[in-house]
Amino acid sequence: MLEKETITFEKTIIAGIVTKGQNEDKLNEYLDELEFLTFTAGGEVIKRFFQRMEKPNPKTFLGTGKIEEIHLYIKEHDIKTVIFDDELTPSQQKNLTKILDIKVLDRTNLILDIFAQRAETSYARTQVELAQCIYLLPRLSGMWTHLERQRGGIGMRGPGETEIETDRRIVRDRIALLKEKIKTIDKQMGVQRGNRGAMVRVALVGYTNVGKSTLMNVISKSEVFVENKLFATLDTTVRKVVIKNLPFLLSDTVGFIRKLPTQLIDSFKSTLDEVREADLLLHVVDISHPEFEHHIESVNQILQDIKSGDKPVIMVFNKIDAYKPLVIDEDDLITEKTARHNTLEDWKATWMGTVGEDKALFISATSKENYEEFREKVYEAVRAIHISRFPYNNFLYPDYKENHAEEKE
Template identity: 65%
Template sequence: MAGFFISFFMIDKKAIQNELERVVLIAVKTPDVSEAQVQEYLDELAFLTETAGAVPEKRFVQNLQQPDKRTYVGSGKLEQIIDYLKIHEINTVIFDDELSPSQLRNLERDMQCRVLDRTNLILDIFARRARTAHSKTQVELAQYQYLLPRLTRMWTHLERQRGGIGMRGPGEKEIETDRRIIREKIARLKEEMELIDRQKSTQRQNRGKMVRVALVGYTNVGKSTLMNVLSKSEVFAENKLFATLDTTVRKVVIDNLPFLLADTVGFIRKLPHHLVESFKSTLDEVREADLLVHVVDISHPGFEQQVEVVTQTLREIDDSDKPTIMVFNKIDAYSFKPKQADDLTPLTRENLSLDDLKQTWMGKNPSTIFISAINKVNFVEFRNLLYQEVKKIHVTRFPFNDFLYDDSYDAENDVE
């Protein structure tokens, strides 16, 4: 039974085995969102789709005051999408928002194809990326919480048996049975998560008073690469979204100054609240850190919006007032379009060079640095900055020790 439910979240086995699995992406542009932002959001949705093993072939965007309550998009746009799906024989559509259970049910009935929303897609990626028992439990809990209110769409086949005496009753009882099973499963998983959280809390306490530093940032900004370079370890890093789900902790020593460095799961726009709740212990690693290293992909066209997403997420977990080093990574990939002398259009971020950016708010904070982790550009300067910030915290805890520390804690295999 559990295997059946979990398979509900997978795009399809073909999506893993066949790189030509094609999907259509759909979004609604509301008045408070610009056209450029919508395209940026769809770019991210396309990247998520590719990470999940499918190929986005077509995008549909509709201008609406707000998404349609019944089918997310209007009836005319819906017919246009259905015609495209039939002509090109595409069987999967993905929406760039979380759809309500009724929207999912209506869309699947009208489109006669597999309908996924952004939350479903992210949960699928998390399920693929989870490696440890801890992260697998977190993802499974989030999946069941997402599934519970959407169970009825799995039983629409019973509608074909209209008029059959006794057919609706057993169907309804079957759904209630499955709901009870899922509720029991959620309760058991929550108990497991509480046990894991207690174990992780004890583990963090056993680390003593050593300064804790957490790498935070949007997904795919280079946190794991930076972790590898700093700690000389082999944390999994890949140019895909959510390459890292399990929090990894390493002990790092810079000039005889020790501290613990944690690589955490990346944040993302519209992160499903099921995942925020399930990954509580991962967020606890951020909460209990003494210093945050906020890594930003400066080569991304929407990096400022990504910074705001991370900042807002930190606010939500009451963790936005800690000392923070801003690390603008991937300067080797940064590009811009210089304005021509006769160009009278207003100056935009796309026209600014890296040196120009350093003269803005980004470079005015002394705890800000521009680097390339993969090429180790400005890496010595970054290590020095990190050393100075950790030292400020360290001397408050060990004011009379000249960097004497307990070497009993081994973070080499501390993977959460």
């Protein structure tokens, strides 16, 4: 009888700060996400640390007393890694590594490490390596002895694992080489996009782990990888979809996240080009997540950053089967009703029910609840774009030419 494989998680602590512009509730929200990122990377968060500060300590991010507290906890509990919620400067990372004597990572490093795990294709691996090299370049001083001491585990995948002797010149040469390689692949992918003809292009966008790939599988009847972890999908998948008699192209893109490293936006240019060149965006939202409104804001900000904020959008509020509003006792005079107590009907009565000219949808990709309504809304939106592109094509719309004869004259 075969023994079950046991998964060993790396013992980790996470840390952040509460500043004037960020209260404790917001920090806990970020740390919740950081803990999920850590789990995705293969770590187990044993404890959280935070400190109230006006601004981060330029030398050690946290104050001296808090660092001593963390150091003592590390010794007592055999912690292997500490991860900070914000991006550390090279000097902060170097000082913390020296004081704590374990692996010190920040949010950016952790996300890059997850991308390194998830990269399946040669192109994705090239994009991730470029982002890692850009991140590592200013941190080379004093880093290799640290990597030499801590082999394997979270944050150790990529260039630093095998090239301990790498210096700045070699890394710069590698960055230049990777950029040229990506430029070549980008041209090839641009030609591929051009060869798709004038078909309407629809892109699934949204925060990571909101169910985009599950929805992709349902619509296109394909087998895109799905997992309840962050960044399960890295490579863009494009499928031809036909609803009724209307064909269009549907692409599943990499999930967005708050504080998305700029290195990744630069490296994943071609992947984001699928969003830039789309005619219609399906913005998928996990309505069962307590902070989904903040996720919407983060996605909208990234869409603005990549100059795609003005595209037609259908808001798709997914996972309604998992949505559970907080129960509030009507006789309780202390507890104040907040957005978290809203039912689905309450949400539909807010801005979400009428956003984008009544295009918001509430569905479950898993149970296919309201799926036919979703198909109909997508069909109508794609049909409108197709008609504007081919106004006198009566093959798909036999009644259109007759009804708009005067316009042609």
